[in-house]
Amino acid sequence: MQVITTTQALAAFCKDAANYDFVTVDTEFLRETTYWPKLCLVQAATPERAVIIDPLADDLSLDPFAELLAADHITKVFHAARQDIEIFVKLFGEVPRPLFDTQIAASVCGHGDSVSYDNLVRSVVGEQLDKSSRFTDWSARPLSEKQLTYALADVTHLRNIYAALRTEIDKTRRHSWVEDEMAILASVDTYVTKPEEAWKRLKAKVNRPRDLAALQALAAWRERKAQRNDQPRSRVLKDDALSELATQRPMTPDAFEKLRAVPRGYGRSSAATEIIEVLKTIEALDKTALPKVPEKPRGPSPKGAIGDLLRVLLKAVADKNGVATRIIASSDDIDAIVLDDNADVPALRGWRRKLFGEKALAVKHGRLALAATRKGVVEVPVDLE
Structure with a gap:
């Protein structure tokens, strides 16, 4: 395996990576004793090559990698990208674009909510990862062969996971679903705490x-x-x-x-x-x-029977469509819908409204009932006349 410790070697890798339409990326960092995460390692892989970049090396500048992350024609693939992107925003001032988060895509494709990388490797690639090096001190040098092998696996298997998820998204035509979720990750404001x-x-x-x-x-x-x-x-x-x-x-x-x-x-x-x-x-x-204290909610309690029914509906809709519940609606979304038919929440906009929001309002107002059957929860229209 190649460990890059010089700017020249990094520039050569980035020049080669620019010939592909995607690159997988991961980081290892420490932040237990700091406010800002301390970047200790960067892993990157193209379809043909995988490397480890040592940002702590004396003769290395990450400038070539910053240019690679900013290249519009290359998709940057992460898993659970938020903390990795936070590091790059702090270093370079911008979010890598375009980007693809396999954890989000997996949730959209029915692999579960916030599915872990090792679970995806097991279910998609069919291999079992050795995670024993996960909590080692990544700032210590030299790194062991075991640490380097562990780190590299976080981007090599990611290539196959990315390909498989892209195929699933194409098949189900859920591109807009994924794009909606990626929009939060793509905003610099997500990583800047005012x-x-x-x-x-x-x-x-x-x-x-x-x-x-x-x-x-x-x-x-x-x-x-x-x-x-x-x-x-x-x-x-x-x-x-x-x-x-x-x-x-x-x-x-x-x-x-x-x-x-x-x-x-x-x-x-x-x-x-x-x-x-x-x-x-x-x-x-x-x-x-003085600021105004938010008024206490009026009307039916979000934690009462209506809220319970909407949560049952959400689970049924999620199961039927093979998507994680969190992608469709959050608990806060449901609370807001109970209180206000016109709540400004994602569950009442776009594809989510069509999939769940309209049904949620119908249940709330008695136009749609839910029934338990051997095949699960089913929706039953109600004639109010």
């Missing part, structure tokens, strides 16, 4: 406008600090601590000691001083400047 939007990641529930303003401001503060220091968010402050700070809003070092989720002595830290300044700004805001 500090002012960091609060949306949190599961904290706040009921007062000033609490929400504090949560938004504290989450933005943590995100900027994590990015600046290249630390995981949790190393700066854990989610439950942010939530408690937003609702309790301590204004003195001693007040921090009364909080359960904040470490003892934290009130004397420089970070606590910064937090106090953030909270003072929030306290000074006029009521008219």
Whole structure:
């Protein structure tokens, strides 16, 4: 196997790869102790050749590979691409295009929801992968032969999986389904976390406008600090601590000691001083400047009988069409449909509306019933006259 450690060798591979219509790509990285993923290895394969690229080598620049990823005539094939693409967006400022994610395509083709690479290799290629090197230290050098063999397998089998899935998509004419799902991956915004939007990641529930303003401001503060220091968010402050700070809003070092989720002595830290300044700004805001807390849903509960029926319908539609349920509608989509016939969700747009959305509305309003039979759940039209 070839391990590329020089820019010259990488440029030669990329020049050769440009003669093909696709290249498979994977990465190995570390991010347990950092905010940004640390790229340790890049694997790439054309239909005829597979290589390992060492981005940690002293004499190697990834510029030739950046040009390959940007080439419009070459499809870049990944499996579960989001984290790999995040790395390339950070390095090169753009998403590889055009791209193809075999995990998404597999879900569309009925191989299951979020199917793993080794399961696809087993079901499509008929081989069993040795995954014992998955959690090794990819930043350590030299890499063992076992590590390199493991890494290369992530792109060599991917060639056959890509070919098989393309055939299935052509046969079922589900190109638009795949393209819809790929659109999220293809957007740079998917990989750029704006500090002012960091609060949306949190599961904290706040009921007062000033609490929400504090949560938004504290989450933005943590995100900027994590990015600046290249630390995981949790190393700066854990989610439950942010939530408690937003609702309790301590204004003195001693007040921090009364909080359960904040470490003892934290009130004397420089970070606590910064937090106090953030909270003072929030306290000074006029009521008219505070964000609005989302209203509680009105009407039938999304977790009630109607929601349950729609989830049964979703499973039946997914099984009938051989596609993962997540591709058709998310749990949030169903909750939204229960509350609003005109909800702005993917399940009520395009091919998803035709496949599931219209039926979901019919079930909701009693125009369509569901019946359990030996062959599974079937749809029964209801005459309301």
